[in-house]
Amino acid sequence: MKALVFEYNIPKYLLTGALARKWPRILTTDLAPARVREIEEPRLPGPEWVKIRPRLSGFCGSDLSIVLCRESLTLAPFASYPFVIGHEVCGEVAEVGEEVKGFRPGDRVTVMPMLGCPQRGIHPPCEMCAQGRFQLCENFTEGNLPAGMFAGSTAEIPGYISEVGLAHVSQLYLVPDGVSDENAVLTEPFATTLHMVLGNRLQPGETVLVFGCGVMGLCTIAALRALHPDVRILAAEIDPFHSRLAREMGAEEVIRPGGKEFYRKVAELTGAKMHTPLLVDPLLIGGVDRVFDAVGNTQTVHASLRILKNGGFYNLLGIGEPKRIDWTPVWLKELTLRGIYGYQVEEWEGERTHTFALALRLFAEGKVDLSRLVTHRFRLEEYPRALEVALNKGKHQAIKVTFMP
Ligand SMILES: [Zn+2]
Ligand SMILES: [Zn+2]
Known part of the structure; x- marks a missing residue:
């Protein structure tokens, strides 16, 4: 079968990481650790597993x-190689193990990709999995599977940019009939933003700012609109196409980040007082209640801390590489900083439900429709073209790039 495979090879990794931005063509040569190639179709690793045809x-x-070889090296112990990339999928069940109940070949499903204690055959589960917080499992390197946090970073459990992937029955969610493939494939990123919004316990009338309006920023706006229609949403984005979508999806204003003008605009919209120290950027007192940072680079972290009101909340969702942050506003304004990763069993309207189930329910009830975010579809053999689009999203008016394996 054909799949996008990542092989860990230190010289290739370092070379590709150093050259990819300036010479992206290296990504489709034999020097790149990630390549579309033929591999053997996987076998079911146990009776509770299924094959998925994406x-x-x-x-x-x-x-x-991962493809650009720029992933944080901190994550290396939590993966095993080679692995098939891809953790967002709408697919069909192709084959079921003997002990799989509730799913049949042909069922349309999406997959919660985390490989925690339940998928690794670990009993009793760790403290986090026992609470339904599978994304924080303490056993990602233990049990009867190779090391890996999710399908798409784990050897022997191929992810879904592939003709065939694998999933444990506990990872499967049936896609309701009225929900499009486009919405279903976005369940995973949307669930992450739902998890973030749910963890904030927003109050009516709050003003929040979403930094970055790519897939995650736009999903955050959709999650806020669906769960908290009474919250005022500001956004920060440079790209005009992404800004327009953010406005259409519910952002009241989209502000261009960068320079003093950004701070002035946020101050004007929130009625905050802007202080302008010498030599450094302005600082607001009385700015936004919360920031949802879907970028997470030095500039966005820096600016977020300065525009939050006293006692405000900063949510780190993006996976940039922030360096040299001025942390003064954190203590000065008693800010709370929170990292966001994945999805879990949540509390919502007095009910305990997994974020994936809530996301699919919001799609099915028509409260959220993200299908327009799937702007590009490629065959696996068109991988070089897909990469070019993913690297130049503004130019191609791209939001979510997908494959039809
Ligand atoms: Zn666990
Ligand atoms: Zn992801």
Whole structure:
């Protein structure tokens, strides 16, 4: 079968990482650790597993970091190689193990990709999995599977940018009939933003700012609109196409980040007082209640801390590489900083439900429709073209790049 495979090879990794931005063609040569190639179709690793035939597979920003060899080296112990990339999927069940109940070949499903204690055959589960927080499993390197946090970073459990992927029955969610493949493939990124919004316990009338209006920023706006229609949403984005979508999806204003003008505009919209110290950027007192940072680079972290009101909340969702941050506003304004990763069993309207189930329910009830975010579809053999689009999203008016394996 054909699949996008990542092989860890230190010289190739360092070379590709150093050259990819300036010479992206290296990414489609034999020097690149990630390549589309023929591999053997996987066998079911146990009786509770199924094979998935993807209909639509998302290419995530984190997949792009892997391909570009720019992923944080801190994550290396939590993966095993070679692995098939891809953790966002709408697919069909192709084959079921003997002990699989509730799913049959042909069922249209999406997959919660985390490979925690339940998928690794670990009993009793770790403290985090016992609470339904599978994304924080303490056993990603243990049990009867190779090391890896999710399908798409784990040897022997192929992810979904592939003709065939694998999933444990506990990872499957049936896609309701009225939900499009496009919405279903976005369940994973959307669930991450739902998880972030749910963790904030927003109050009516708050003003929040979403930094970056790519897939994650736009999903955040959709999650805010669906769960908290009474919250005022500002956004920060440079690209005109992404800004327009942010406005259409519910952002009241989209502000261009960068320079003093950004701070002035946020101050004007929130009624904050802007202080302008010598030599450094302005600082607001009385700015936004919360920031959802879907970029996470030095500039966005820096600016977010300065525009938050006293006692405000900063949410780090993006996977940039922030360096040299001025942390003064954190203590000066008693800010709370929170990292966001994945999805879990949540509390919502007095009910305990997994974020994936809530996301699919919001799609099915027509409260959220993200299908327009799937702007590009490619065959696996068109991988070089898909990469070119993913690297130049503004130019191609691209949001979510997908494959039809
Ligand atoms: Zn992702
Ligand atoms: Zn666990």
